[in-house]
């Protein structure tokens with residue numbers, strides 16, 4: 200239906216987090232760089248927060264795609280924060296290929312510690328990634344603190360990435376968890392897109408969807424309306440834009456008009472969004488911005504290497520980094 204009408208080859212505003220759709224804003228780039236360098240440089244404990252729909256899971260998928268290219272990295276990826284401590288450890292053991300059946304909590308912890316240490320001795324990297332980490336209970340966060348103790352004189356042996364909504368920051372700020380908080384090596388935060396980024400985001404997705412008119416399908420006033428109603432939250436931008444294309448198709452319109460966006464926002468009861476106020480950046484956050492440049496080089500390197508090996512399709516699957 201609307202896809203053929205607008206010359207699209209695939210749905211540009213799918214809401215599943217697909218790395219091939221990454222539009223790398225400065226913040227997304229910096230956050231991905233922080234996660235990647237946290238792991239590669241054995242920083243130990245890295246936290247990424249952001250409002251719902253800002254692209255955290257997407258970034259994790261991009262990261263895992265990058266990590267999968269390295270034989271020396273093994274990771275456990277927990278995407279459900281609502282587990283009991285036993286389920287949590289069982290899940291990690293299972294994901295790392297360790298036997299978990301019938302073991303109690305301390306046995307699982309010991310086994311995991313043995314595994315991490317023996318990999319560390321062989322200079323191999325082990326990563327624990329937790330998405331939706333704002334749901335983790337204080338008990339599990341305490342287990343995680345124990346795992347951060349696994350270290351040699353100069354580096355951490357288990358790399359831990361906690362990713363979640365801003366409530367995670369609040370949890371980590373609590374008095375009971377101050378010891379864990381002190382161990383955070385890198386912290387970054389994803390924010391909503393500004394109006395220019397929203398324009399770039401929509402255009403990029405249309406381009407990747409195969410649109411021959413990616414730059415003009417959503418004129419500037421329409422983009423402004425999308426930004427106003429979505430507050431720059433990528434997930435909401437997707438929902439609005441997908442419905443806008445359907446509405447525009449129903450009118451057989453050549454481009455999406457601003458009033459269509461207002462109607463959709465009303466139907467979805469979106470109102471006008473005012474994103475939560477941003478906290479002042481910590482020196483840490485500013486510090487690892489530098490890493491973003493290196494990440495661009497890394498992509499270039501990976502893509503170059505793939506091409507040399509004649510595996511261009513692998514390179515094509517890497518997220519595209521747009522220089523802003």
Ligand SMILES: Nc1ncnc2c1ncn2[C@@H]1O[C@H](COP(=O)(O)OP(=O)(O)O)[C@@H](O)[C@H]1O
Pocket residue numbers: 213214215216217220221222223224227249250251252253254255256257258433434437
């Ligand atoms: N920088 C981005 N580039 C492309 N798509 C994005 C970006 N950020 C978010 N999205 C899209 O927005 C939607 C919500 O992202 P998701 O990662 O699920 O958010 P979160 O995990 O923060 O709730 C997904 O469709 C995702 O692909």
Ligand SMILES: [Mg+2]
Pocket residue numbers: 255256257330331
């Ligand atoms: Mg998510």
